Amino acid sequence: MLKLHLAEGLVGVSGVSIPIGNSKESKESPGSTWPKDIIALEPGETAWDVVLKKIKELSDSDCRDAFMVADLDVLASRHQVFRQALPRVSPFYAVKCNSSPWMLRVLAALGTSFDCSSQGELEQVLDLGVAPSRIVYANPCKPVSHIRFASLHGVKLLVFNSEEELIKVAQHHPGARLVLWWTQDSDSIFPLSSKFGARLEVCEHLLESARDLGLAVVGTSFHVGSRCQTPRNFMKAIVDCWPVFEMGSRIGHDMSLLDIRGGFSREEGSDPEFEEVAGMINTALAQDFPEGSGVEVIAEPGHFYATFVCTTTVNIIAKKAVLEPGGRRKLLYYLNDGHYGTFRIFPRESEPRMPIMVKELSPKLSLFPCTLFGPTCDAFDKLFLKEVQLPELDVGDWLVFPFMGAYTSVLSSTFNGSSPTSICYAVGPELRSLLETTP
Template identity: 75%
Template sequence: RDPFMVADLDVLARRHQTFCQALPGVLTFYSVKCNNSPWVLRVLAALGTGFDCASQVEMEQVLGLGVAPSRIIYANPCKSISHIQYAARHGVRLLTFDSEEELIKVAQHHPGARLVLRLWTQDSQSIFPLSAKFGASLEACGHLLTSARDLGLAVVGVSFHVGSSCQTPTSYAQAITHCQQVFEMGRGAGHDMSLLDLGGGFPGAEGSQPLFEELVKGIKAALAQTFPEGSGVEVIAEPGRFYAEPVFTAAVNIIAKKSVLEPGGRRKFVYYLNDGHYGSFRVFLREPAPRIPIVVKEFRSEPPLFPCTLYGPTCDAFDRLFVAELQLPELDVGDWLVFPSMGAYTSSMSSTFNGFPPATLCYATSPQLRYVG
């Protein structure tokens, strides 16, 4: 009765096909941090994707699959010196930066790098913003580009990230327009600007296809105006959530239960599960609404619903799956709850806090994909 997750690797292959068809000509560099499960990486490597890595360990994992260093972008703007040295030794040349201090480190430890300037982006319309931590302002880019030139470094492009699970296409359009301005700055400083990195942010949960199509439409329109075909600019993207989120389904078991009678006679339930915040559900406290699970239980008739709180198994009171209560029928110890679309920032963020192991990963695939892998 341990928690487990089932991955349908055929869904992963179809997501890759969908992305490539939606944005033809845009090369994909899968975001390893989203889900670094061995079979996810193995399938994507076989399908020919590139990889967005954020650390030495992620680079080791990808290179260990036989992926060429040219198919890796080291897309962490703030890197440890030892990790920069590892990238230099193993031929990973494409690196991002967003500060003068980072340029000095790269000049000392990886002077042959091909640098990509990470631009600050308005990401308030994303569920998980990133701009507070990364990105150079448009006003700072001119100085950074001349500093790179003076240090003898080659800047080849510009990147941005609109935040994970973006909700509006205008975020991409505005960022792409700003990137065009940075390209002009870079060429003015003597750099051969040839790479545009759209980052990630593409939603991946079941039912998000209309939003994805709207984002793609906005991206295509912006690219047609700023970086049209024949401009000599290679365009890449770093999808993570779009690829991995629908691939995994999680199953968790109720290990304990409490019935609570509130003032006014209202009844509610508290359920304790064998997986929680320190396992597969770490990221979900930041989501605006709780995810409603599939209840694996037969009822003779339509059951009444009660407000419920879902806790994980550890001794930390913070270990709950969602901030808000859910409405569920009364359940019992031993019942199972199933959560679809659990492939993004779940297993890759799991810990063994309090001695509870991460969910077991199981993989399913068709014979055709087995042959590809």
């Protein structure tokens, strides 16, 4: 189902190596007016070819900076997968996950709507020409100035989870269409309920408060938490939304929108798989919010769309061998991107990701415990909390990390004078034609 262009099947295997020569020459279109960071793929060419070509070019120079390649065709493919698996659900892409202008432009051209969390994100999406009706301002805790901006620019769909937020909206955006967010995330790896969401038992009070303030609540929203491990939680949460809809209707609100937000499995072969989650969602919707009920269903996927799109390639800039007690040899590799760059999300993951080594290696090479450090002078600047098993590599060698599209470049900083990792975008002929014809 998913078209993975980047070294499919190689991730997670210690000692996997790819020779640099396995790349095709990419040709730029004559007279092209596209920006230099956009690479037009020839028929049969892939984003992996772009990665290998850039490694080859940089290896022949003194500048071996880290870089990312974003495969925009994969982004379009993820959109198609989501729409096919959840035909009742309109996706509102979570901009905070990856706010790359080209990714947003592709999604806008495909007709995706957007979940924004701040005035900056609202501005970015509106500047693309996206209609305000295709935006949900999904942060339930908003500064007054951002609420005013949303009102001024016609963004009416706002999320709330407290009486204090209702008071601000009544004062500064009385024409808003409000969505009440409650949280059911007991089985997620990263629960959100400690910060966001109202408990079910206070929903009736909040709905009454909104009515008394003259505000219109149009629906309810839940979040099962990031990377939910129990597909049935989606089903249970959808079932639990029905009493909230009944409360709202009884109190006088026109309840017509259900927002199931995010938390979808993002990797094929993960537990649970997205297909299983989608099946649970479709079953629950058919039971409690069937077609013809007048209820619009939306979601706010982020990881699901962005993860597979980007690949980060880093260079080993320094190395140190350490003999530990007992004579065990340990290797320290220092890379030109790290925790303060595009790898900031890595410490949250339960297990280290194994990189692809772009080098000819013997399959019988010994593996050593290795620590991968970033380039700054902070000792905490390392990619993983645990050691990884890798063969002995050299200064100047390259490591490639696929599936780096979610919460990577958006979290990076210039700490210690580091430059942001550069990004180039690979686009195939069909998608490029769509972008050329989209304003």
